[in-house]
């Protein structure tokens with residue numbers, strides 16, 4: 001379990017993290033979303049024990065992670081900008097990892113040689129960006145981490161390799177109860193794999209929920225009336241979005257699904273449909289309500 005309490009970090013006068021508190025349960029896959037500059041990487045680097053907090057704490061298994069080699073050897077961090085030693089081949093890097101990580105599993109490393117089709121004698125830094133990402137996952141999963149921290153992890157991987165990599169991660173979660181913290185702008189992918197979602201904006205976590213619960217609280221509705229405005233009927237609910245195309249209204253509404261539908265039903269709509277909502281839509285409408293909107297500038 002990762003426990004974060006009142007974590008704050010500033011860079012000069014930029015408050016990158018503003019009093020963040022949260023808990024990430026063991027065995028969960030926690031997706032961290034947020035606009036550019038929201039604070040995702042800064043939060044991740046604190047959890048990986050790289051940054052020292054200005055105030056607050058990050059505890060893993062009840063121990064502070066910063067400058068704690070024991071805790072750090074039980075987690076594996078794949079940053080957005082990978083780093084490998086210049087002269088080392090994959091095989092030599094694996095040997096180095098075997099010394100660094102007490103739980104290194106060499107059997108696994110050998111077994112995965114067929115899964116990742118790269119010659120282990122090749123120098124890692126001479127490989128393509130996507131191949132280096134594959135090596136990062138390959139070596140990472142062989143360190144048998146309790147926690148995997150992934151910043152834009154599948155950026156640069158081809159679609160087949162993305163599936164293969166997620167397949168490995170999910171197996172590890174199922175078999176070893178690994179905790180995965182993943183930050184990505186690829187919301188479709190996060191939607192497929194995450195059990196929990198946290199949305200960060202201006203250094204604060206503004207929405208945090210189990211993915212299934214997130215979807216039961218916010219609804220996309222298509223409704224048409226002869227001459228009524230649906231927002232008048234829904235005054236007791238939070239309408240995050242309303243647009244109209246002819247007589248058809250598209251609504252994004254927060255609240256109890258049955259109550260919202262019954263309210264609309266009472267006014268005898270010509271059409272009333274509940275549509276499925278994607279994580280991307282939740283992201284856009286939740287942040288729209290907090291001042292981060294899609295506006296259009298004509299150039």
Ligand SMILES: Nc1ncnc2c1ncn2[C@@H]1O[C@H](COP(=O)(O)OP(=O)(O)OP(=O)(O)O)[C@@H](O)[C@H]1O
Pocket residue numbers: 011014015016034035036037038039040041042043
């Ligand atoms: N080392 C640093 N020095 C100064 N400012 C920094 C540093 N690292 C981050 N920041 C600032 O902190 C804020 C949060 O940055 P961070 O990299 O955590 O955002 P992010 O959510 O990961 O963004 P992105 O999606 O664009 O990668 C930004 O305003 C950024 O400019």
